[in-house]
Amino acid sequence: MKQLMSKIESLLFVTGDDGLTIKQLEIITEEHSKDLIGAIKALQNDYASSGIRGIEIKELAGTYQLISKKENAEIIQKLVENPTNQSLSQASLETLAIIAYKQPITRIEVEDLRGVKSERPLHTLVAKGLIHEVGRAEGTGRAILYGTTNEFLNAFGLMNLQELPPLPDEVVDSEDDGQTDLFMTKFQETFRDQQD
Amino acid sequence: MKQLMSKIESLLFVTGDDGLTIKQLEIITEEHSKDLIGAIKALQNDYASSGIRGIEIKELAGTYQLISKKENAEIIQKLVENPTNQSLSQASLETLAIIAYKQPITRIEVEDLRGVKSERPLHTLVAKGLIHEVGRAEGTGRAILYGTTNEFLNAFGLMNLQELPPLPDEVVDSEDDGQTDLFMTKFQETFRDQQD
Amino acid sequence: MSYKVRLEAFEGPLDLLLHLIHRLEIDIYDIPMAELTVQYMDHIRAMQVMELNEASEYLVMAASLLAIKSKMLLPIHEGEVDDLDLQMEGQDPRDELVSRLIEYKKYKEAAETFQELEQTRAQYFTRPPSDLTDLQHISQLSFFDDSLNVYDMLGAFQKMLRRNVLKAPLTTKIARQELSVKDQMQSVFHTLKKRGGRCSFSDLFPVHDKTTLVVTFLSILELMKRQYITVSQQNNFEDLDVQLLIEKWEDESLETVDE
Numbered sequence: 001m002k003q004l005m006s007k008i009e010s011l012l013f014v015t016g017d018d019g020l021t022i023k024q025l026e027i028i029t030e031e032h033s034k035d036l037i038g039a040i041k042a043l044q045n046d047y048a049s050s051g052i053r054g055i056e057i058k059e060l061a062g063t064y065q066l067i068s069k070k071e072n073a074e075i076i077q078k079l080v081e082n083p084t085n086q087s088l089s090q091a092s093l094e095t096l097a098i099i100a101y102k103q104p105i106t107r108i109e110v111e112d113l114r115g116v117k118s119e120r121p122l123h124t125l126v127a128k129g130l131i132h133e134v135g136r137a138e139g140t141g142r143a144i145l146y147g148t149t150n151e152f153l154n155a156f157g158l159m160n161l162q163e164l165p166p167l168p169d170e171v172v173d174s175e176d177d178g179q180t181d182l183f184m185t186k187f188q189e190t191f192r193d194q195q196d
Numbered sequence: 197m198k199q200l201m202s203k204i205e206s207l208l209f210v211t212g213d214d215g216l217t218i219k220q221l222e223i224i225t226e227e228h229s230k231d232l233i234g235a236i237k238a239l240q241n242d243y244a245s246s247g248i249r250g251i252e253i254k255e256l257a258g259t260y261q262l263i264s265k266k267e268n269a270e271i272i273q274k275l276v277e278n279p280t281n282q283s284l285s286q287a288s289l290e291t292l293a294i295i296a297y298k299q300p301i302t303r304i305e306v307e308d309l310r311g312v313k314s315e316r317p318l319h320t321l322v323a324k325g326l327i328h329e330v331g332r333a334e335g336t337g338r339a340i341l342y343g344t345t346n347e348f349l350n351a352f353g354l355m356n357l358q359e360l361p362p363l364p365d366e367v368v369d370s371e372d373d374g375q376t377d378l379f380m381t382k383f384q385e386t387f388r389d390q391q392d
Numbered sequence: 393m394s395y396k397v398r399l400e401a402f403e404g405p406l407d408l409l410l411h412l413i414h415r416l417e418i419d420i421y422d423i424p425m426a427e428l429t430v431q432y433m434d435h436i437r438a439m440q441v442m443e444l445n446e447a448s449e450y451l452v453m454a455a456s457l458l459a460i461k462s463k464m465l466l467p468i469h470e471g472e473v474d475d476l477d478l479q480m481e482g483q484d485p486r487d488e489l490v491s492r493l494i495e496y497k498k499y500k501e502a503a504e505t506f507q508e509l510e511q512t513r514a515q516y517f518t519r520p521p522s523d524l525t526d527l528q529h530i531s532q533l534s535f536f537d538d539s540l541n542v543y544d545m546l547g548a549f550q551k552m553l554r555r556n557v558l559k560a561p562l563t564t565k566i567a568r569q570e571l572s573v574k575d576q577m578q579s580v581f582h583t584l585k586k587r588g589g590r591c592s593f594s595d596l597f598p599v600h601d602k603t604t605l606v607v608t609f610l611s612i613l614e615l616m617k618r619q620y621i622t623v624s625q626q627n628n629f630e631d632l633d634v635q636l637l638i639e640k641w642e643d644e645s646l647e648t649v650d651e
Binding site for chain 1: 198199201202203204205206207208209210211212214220223224225239242247248249250251262264265267268271272274275319322323
């Protein structure tokens with residue numbers, strides 16, 4: 001039981017905001033849903049009764065996910081307001097990287113790639129003049145297509161976009177041939193399909 | 197103390213792989229670094245001794261980060277599509293090792309050491325975000341000087357560059373009879389000459 | 393004493409030399425140049441296909457091996473000089489080669505340590521930062537560190553990829569395995585309910601993934617069989633019209649669905 005609880009904590013931890021359903025947990029752990037639910041309940045009790053824990057389990061529409069303890073909301077708010085908080089610039093940087101390499105690209109496509117909502121970082125980048133609207137996507141909605149600006153090239157010391165260092169998938173590591181990042185290949189296929 | 201531990205767990209949880217430095221924790225929690233380090237140690241002990249926990253605290257690239265428990269690696273790997281595709285080729289690893297210990301260093305210097313052209317591994321390492329340009333060498337050509345990145349520390353599980361395992365030679369030195377030293381000194385002289 | 397080796401297995405002439413030295417159990421501080429050179433040449437000859445680029449590096453080394461060998465044959469001064477004297481003078485023609493080999497060996501070994509570090513690192517995982525944007529104030533929108541460079545951007549991208557490695561199978565492999573006709577029947581019911589009990593056939597297939605398409609199709613057939621829905625078509629080639637015939641969904645009624 002203890003071991004199963006530890007496994008569940010690990011699994012819910014790494015899956016982040018996505019969480020896992022009981023069915024997914026069943027497949028991964030090869031345990032019965034009854035035992036899994038029991039272990040999750042035990043974890044919940046432990047989180048609630050221990051003064052040390054800063055996390056809790058939230059169930060939403062059949063998906064279990066770890067979240068920070070509600071009692072600590074105030075400190076999380078302080079984190080968000082702290083200007084040295086990396087996450088904010090990290091989000092902007094990730095978004096910028098995607099746009100630089102995949103432009104022209106819509107917000108939805110950026111969000112698919114990052115796996116999180118990206119309105120804020122997009123606004124930040126537009127406000128900073130690093131990206132701008134370069135056109136509209138075909139089809140319903142005619143979503144805004146984003147691309148980088150000259151200001152972006154300036155800020156990053158680039159003559160042109162060709163000067164961007166190549167992405168991992170574009171460089172073939174001498175021994176990696178053939179088994180290069182399967183995920184990236186898959187990802188690019190999907191990406192191409194979406195563009196068609 | 198318990199409350200501080202809970203707060204730290206919450207904060208490290210939400211910041212994920214961005215992590216937090218002691219400085220950032222100080223600002224956010226308004227506690228002294230001594231108390232913070234004490235609370236982090238206590239959390240680490242708790243994670244290690246409790247059979248229930250599925251997480252650990254690790255110092256990565258200058259920050260504290262929550263990570264999944266190593267004992268649960270196997271079950272988490274079930275979530276990974278292609279666990280082996282991440283590893284670097286021999287050429288890239290050699291190049292990375294040279295850069296890690298000799299930074300800042302130019303491509304030519306790397307190639308002199310390896311005795312082979314090293315453009316490809318260098319590109320791979322740049323593309324993987326493991327090394328970056330840290331400046332330009334003096335003299336004609338103003339060759340790019342390479343150094344390792346924070347992502348390198350992250351990817352190899354290191355807190356900082358001081359944590360790099362000592363070079364094989366440096367270990368032997370202490371008990372060696374000086375013969376190696378003679379060669380080394382000569383080599384370093386030659387090397388310095390080349391740099392000048 | 394000849395044996396086959398794949399030359400691609402070597403990272404260059406220094407690596408090949410270290411291999412030979414190890415294989416021939418040679419003392420690196422007293423290399424028998426004649427023997428090593430012969431062995432090295434044999435291997436170079438055994439190279440079948442090699443890129444010109446790389447071949448030149450092996451050939452340059454071959455040339456310097458020959459040069460060292462011939463230098464050692466030259467008398468330094470009149471009279472006999474034994475090996476020891478030669479070394480003590482620090483003028484041994486092998487010196488430079490030996491120091492290069494030793495230096496290279498250091499980093500070759502360090503590379504092995506790096507591989508171990510990499511493997512240890514693969515034993516644990518971090519989690520993506522939580523989405524805290526709801527807690528942000530509007531004024532924070534413009535926060536962006538101006539000192540960031542292209543490499544920071546690459547690093548951020550790399551971090552994202554590492555994170556997505558965990559996500560990929562969650563949305564594909566596992567999601568697919570759990571998709572059942574039973575679940576999909578319910579999902580079709582809810583879609584219809586949301587749209588006021590009626591929608592076009594193609595609206596029920598928003599996901600373009602083969603497994604989902606097949607399972608959805610099967611679930612529609614099952615719903616038709618149970619007369620939970622009815623499917624009609626006004627004109628040839630027009631989209632099919634799907635209409636809901638029941639008001640409420642009852643889980644018990646699904647007991648008999650074959651998976």
